[in-house]
Amino acid sequence: DGENNLDAAIAIGLAWVFTPQDNSSKSTVDTFTKKLSRDNGFARFETIAPMEKNEWVLGNLMISRLLDYMTSFENADRLRTWVGKQAFHNYGLIPEYYSAGNSDYTGTVPMCGLGAGAYISIFWGE
Numbered sequence: 001d002g003e004n005n006l007d008a009a010i011a012i013g014l015a016w017v018f019t020p021q022d023n024s025s026k027s028t029v030d031t032f033t034k035k036l037s038r039d040n041g042f043a044r045f046e047t048i049a050p051m052e053k054n055e056w057v058l059g060n061l062m063i064s065r066l067l068d069y070m071t072s073f074e075n076a077d078r079l080r081t082w083v084g085k086q087a088f089h090n091y092g093l094i095p096e097y098y099s100a101g102n103s104d105y106t107g108t109v110p111m112c113g114l115g116a117g118a119y120i121s122i123f124w125g126e
Helices: 010-017 023-036 057-069 073-088 112-122
Strands: none
Touching: 010 023, 010 057, 023 057, 057 073, 057 112, 073 112
16 A cells, blocks of 8 residues: 555465465565565565664565465575575474575574474475
């Protein structure tokens, strides 16, 4: 609606009701791509400093699920692979946020329950 209140957390709820034929669902994912994209993934918020510059790992995982629903399998796999490779290089830990630019682990590190739980949930059906 033109306001700066976009929060990628709505991807969590959208995953429960997503319908690829629904224009609202598709346009929400398109809006994430246009307004929240970072170098390798997605930010959580559009305009909440300093969080606006960080990449939100849980959002990456949830948005990857939505991309699968939209049959954008390559983009979905790219996000999951990115999160997995970062974890591999950081003792298997999955944080809540990656810092902008260099993908360091930021926030409350590693928030193992949140990151690992989200990661496992994304692959649950595979």
